[in-house]
Amino acid sequence: MTENLVLSLSSFAALISVAAVIVPLVDLARKAYRDFRGTSGTSKSHDRAQSTDVRS
């Protein structure tokens, strides 16, 4: 009985804590991914623009 109670309370607290931290972390990871994609995307489009200039 006590064991189940302690297990439930600990799991509850751990889950709530994870839920609290997962929101800003996912947001940050999304920003980092967008930052990475944005940087690499810019360079690709830049290369493409340069190759078009050469052809013309």
Add this chain to the structure above:
Amino acid sequence: MDADPGQRRPAQTLGRVGAAVALWLTFSVLVGLVPILLGYARMESRANKVTVADVIARGEMALVCVGLAAGPLGLLIGTGRKRVFLKIVAGGMSFFLAALSAGYSSDLSANELEKNLELSSFLQTLTDDRADVDARKKALGDLTRLMNNPHADKNVIMRNSLYLLCGTVISGAACVALSELDA
């Protein structure tokens, strides 16, 4: 990409959060568990037949959990006012676990102390020259009863302590991560 020097890039912040959590896990959690591991090692090296449950049964692990839950809570309080709601939730859970662990630890240590006092009282009666035969018989009966029916189940205490430790580590890591996000 020209970033504002005062503002960190998201990837850098993620790295700092990971480093802070790793630092906390290594130097707080692992080092906090060292006394329990050393206690077990010392008992075993003295050729005592002990299990990890015997070492934990006095409530040391629950006591370690109190420290592990309270440390990140202090870190969280020292940060700014961003993400206050999330900080309250994570810090509240850490505080809750610290209180639960403190209650459990104090109960276990009081239980152990009570058992030791009873044992010394029975042994005093048994070794007392002035005690009559009936008193000695009663003390011996009580001693046998105490040995056969221990106050607490060590395996249950070990499992409860492990549950508390897991919850505390997860909750503490969340608090450390949140405090580093706003550092």
